[in-house]
Amino acid sequence: MDAAPAVAVALAGATYVYPGSSAGVRDIDLEIASGEMLVCIGPSGCGKTTLLRLIAGFVKPQAGSIRLGGRDVTGADARSRECGIVFQSYALFPHMTVRDNVGYALRVRGVAGGERAKRAGRMLELVGLSAYADRLPAALSGGQQQRVALARALVFEPRALLLDEPLSALDAATRVAMRDEIRRIQRERAIATLLITHDQDEALSLADRIAVMREGRLVQVDTPQAIYDAPASGFIAGFVGRANVLDATVAGADAVDTPVGRLVTRVHGREAGAKVAVLIRPERVEPVGDRETGDNLLAVAIERDRFFGATRALDARIGASRLAIETSSRAPVRRVRIARDAIQFLDPVPPSKEAT
Amino acid sequence: MLLVAPAGALFALFFAVPLAVLAVDALGEGGTAFARVFALPTFWPSLGGSLVLTLVAATLSTAVGLAVAVHLASMSERRRTLLSFVIALPLTFSGLIVAYGFILGWGRAGFFTQIVAALGADAAVIGKALFTPTGLAFASSYYLIPRVVMALLPVLVNFDRAQLVAAESLGATRAQAFRQVLLPQIAAPVAGAACLVAAVVFGAYGTALALVGTQLRILPLQLYSLVSETGSDFPAAAALALLITAACSAMMTAGEWFGSRHERHLAN
Numbered sequence: 142m143d144a145a146p147a148v149a150v151a152l153a154g155a156t157y158v159y160p161g162s163s164a165g166v167r168d169i170d171l172e173i174a175s176g177e178m179l180v181c182i183g184p185s186g187c188g189k190t191t192l193l194r195l196i197a198g199f200v201k202p203q204a205g206s207i208r209l210g211g212r213d214v215t216g217a218d219a220r221s222r223e224c225g226i227v228f229q230s231y232a233l234f235p236h237m238t239v240r241d242n243v244g245y246a247l248r249v250r251g252v253a254g255g256e257r258a259k260r261a262g263r264m265l266e267l268v269g270l271s272a273y274a275d276r277l278p279a280a281l282s283g284g285q286q287q288r289v290a291l292a293r294a295l296v297f298e299p300r301a302l303l304l305d306e307p308l309s310a311l312d313a314a315t316r317v318a319m320r321d322e323i324r325r326i327q328r329e330r331a332i333a334t335l336l337i338t339h340d341q342d343e344a345l346s347l348a349d350r351i352a353v354m355r356e357g358r359l360v361q362v363d364t365p366q367a368i369y370d371a372p373a374s375g376f377i378a379g380f381v382g383r384a385n386v387l388d389a390t391v392a393g394a395d396a397v398d399t400p401v402g403r404l405v406t407r408v409h410g411r412e413a414g415a416k417v418a419v420l421i422r423p424e425r426v427e428p429v430g431d432r433e434t435g436d437n438l439l440a441v442a443i444e445r446d447r448f449f450g451a452t453r454a455l456d457a458r459i460g461a462s463r464l465a466i467e468t469s470s471r472a473p474v475r476r477v478r479i480a481r482d483a484i485q486f487l488d489p490v491p492p493s494k495e496a497t
Numbered sequence: 498m499l500l501v502a503p504a505g506a507l508f509a510l511f512f513a514v515p516l517a518v519l520a521v522d523a524l525g526e527g528g529t530a531f532a533r534v535f536a537l538p539t540f541w542p543s544l545g546g547s548l549v550l551t552l553v554a555a556t557l558s559t560a561v562g563l564a565v566a567v568h569l570a571s572m573s574e575r576r577r578t579l580l581s582f583v584i585a586l587p588l589t590f591s592g593l594i595v596a597y598g599f600i601l602g603w604g605r606a607g608f609f610t611q612i613v614a615a616l617g618a619d620a621a622v623i624g625k626a627l628f629t630p631t632g633l634a635f636a637s638s639y640y641l642i643p644r645v646v647m648a649l650l651p652v653l654v655n656f657d658r659a660q661l662v663a664a665e666s667l668g669a670t671r672a673q674a675f676r677q678v679l680l681p682q683i684a685a686p687v688a689g690a691a692c693l694v695a696a697v698v699f700g701a702y703g704t705a706l707a708l709v710g711t712q713l714r715i716l717p718l719q720l721y722s723l724v725s726e727t728g729s730d731f732p733a734a735a736a737l738a739l740l741i742t743a744a745c746s747a748m749m750t751a752g753e754w755f756g757s758r759h760e761r762h763l764a765n
Contacts, residue, residue: 197666219666226666232659236681246667248677297668 147211149175149333150196150301154205157195158357166191166357169205173301176331178324179362180344183354184380189337192354193303196335198222209300225294225332229306231286233278239265239289240274246297264292267326284315291323295330302327304336308343320347341381345369353377369422375487378420383454383465385421386487390414397484400462405436406484418487423454423467425483428474437479441466516742522735530732534740537733539719546630546714547699554634554641555695561638562645562694563687567679569646570653577654585647587640592703599636599708603627628709636704641694648690652683685755692752696745716741 150173158165166188173179181189194200196207198219206215214222233242241248244261252260265271268288270281278286287307294302307323308316324347327334338344344351345365352362361373372378375386389397389404391411396403397419404419411417429438441457441464455466455474466477523530534540565584569577587595602609605624614620626632656679664674680687702717711718720741723734 199662199666219662220668220670222666223668224666226663228659228663230657230659232657232663234660234664234678245664245669245677249664249667249669249673293667 147175148172148208149177149210150335151208152192152195152205153208155195155202155207156204157191157200157202159191164188164191164357166195166354169195169359171352171359171362173333173335175333176328177349178327178334178336178347179350179352180336180338180348181352181354182338182341182344182380185339187354188357189339189354190305191357193226193305193335193337196222196301197224197226197303223297223300225297225299225302227287227290227294227302227304227307229309231278231290231310233286233289233293235278238275238277239270239281242278242289243292243296245293250297260296261292264296265289267295267329268292268322282315283311284319287311287319288322291326295326295332299332302330302332302334304334306337306339308338308340316343323347345381351381353380371485372420372487375418375420378487383423383467385423385426385465387419387421387462389417389419391417401459401464402439404479404484406481409486411486420485420487421464421479421483423465425480426457426464426466426468427478427480428466428468428470428472429476429478431476433476433478435478436481439464439477439479441474441477443474516739519735519738519742522732523739526732530730530736531740533730533733534736537719539714540737543714543716543719547716550630550634550637550715551695551699553631554637554698555691557634558638558641558645558694558698559687559691562642562690563649565642566646566649566653567675569650570656571658577650581646581650584643586643588643590640592640592701592705593707595636595639596704596707599627599639603632603636628713630713630715633705633708633713633715634698636708637698637701640704641698644694644697645690648693649683649686652686656683685758689752689755692748692755696748696752699748700741700745 150171152169152171155169155171156165156167158167164186169192171179171192181192183189191200195202196209198214198217198221202215206213208214209222209224234245237245240258240261243264244252244257247257247260262271262274265274268291270285270288270292273281273285273289278289281289287310290307304323308319311319320343323336336343336347345368348365350362351365351368353360353368355376361368361377363371368377368381372381372384375384378384378386387399387401389399391408391413392398392403393408393413395407396405397408397417399419406419439459441459443455444458444463445456447454452467452469453471455468457464457466457474457477464477466474468474569580569584572580599607601607603623604610604627605620607624607627610620610623613623627636660678661674664678665671669677700717702715702721705713705715705718706721711722716737720734720737723729723737724731
């Protein structure tokens, strides 16, 4: 049996509300295991960055506790927490060379010049920037600066790595390349990492687990697949990926009435007449031909058709309702089918009916 | 061209023409007026007094002004605006008011002097200290500090403070972050502000005159004596005026050079 991974970062009931405001985070219980990449997402102002600032020690919790590597650091200041942080703006020191930037944490720890240069050199090798060691940050591209910031944050072997929207200042192509780079380096160093982002693609592709925040609270913490396939609420469903969230009424043992029509699906023991919300991902709405027969076939009128190369995103009208569709098909879409298992209930199954 | 004409006219009337007249007067006797200035028994002590005054006042004002500007820059915009207004107020006071205020506060019978004397210090020594170049430097800082603050505040407000936060998260103390991260990046504007206040205090005479009359040996008061005494040597006064102007201009030029160096650094 594998040993359970050691917890590198643990927050228990951590609360911080900015003075004179209701913004902040409340009652956060969260653990990040050694070597784990936890990505925190949520809309602007949901408290993601405050969560990072709490762990980093830039703000102290008004309630709850924070542990790093098993040590209680609730009242400790930022410099004694030993977290490597990559800031949104990178915050590189523009008057220092790349090597001096990377070696700065060693300099303030009194590491001698030769040893410092050696260790900074090794980090630059890790991020593929050895050839740029003597340049100033201004002479580097955004992606290169980002890598310097990463190397600087890792050189002193921190207890945890905290990344505050590190890719948001990069162009789309560089961003995708840097995602893989960050993941590679993080895995290589096997360091507990918290990455803050508002980009769902970034979260889904990078994370071991995703923490979704809303209004200062964690609303779901799970694997990317679980968050996407079994979101705990309509908000999460809508925030992570595109979603059709429909108000529905249970119409019997195997159907729900929705604004787009009656859909056949398992209702998992819910009472007839119960009001529910169902989720249908756009890629599970499948365009079909005119002669297709079976359940859950709907005639649609396409209002908007956006072409993304590999896929198309369609906005379809069914009566007075709209349905988002994502398909790789190039053909005109007039009818769609929604598979039974593509219809998920967003409200929890009543406990007594779970086995039904 | 039309827009700069009024400024050009003012520059000519109040700088170029007076300077030209001074130059004619000072150089009229083949430059012997300069020799007479250097031969004055009070010239070299006055030059020494001016240098001490300038060095102490510029250093003190720059250090205090920098600390104030750093603090102001970390505040909310609203509080910063309010405090900046209060800090700038001394710039509107005349030297006479400043001098009188310091006499009331730090003169022999001054309020603060009496408090310090009550704690065991010698009131006569403290009261006398105000009327030395160092004492005058202390008084001058009153209106020099706001100049430093106003010169450095925009630089510090625009400084990316995330760098300081980053430095601390990497293990630096506040002092290390200030010394190793902030200071090297603002060194040029700080030096520029120091040059500016050095030029101001080197050429200023209002506060000094009101505070100590012509007893203190500094160059502007030497010039005042040359101009005001009966039987004055006006060519020598003109020569001394040119020397003071040249010294102030050199300091201002150095300040501008530091300023433009910072601009170039930002552009890169």
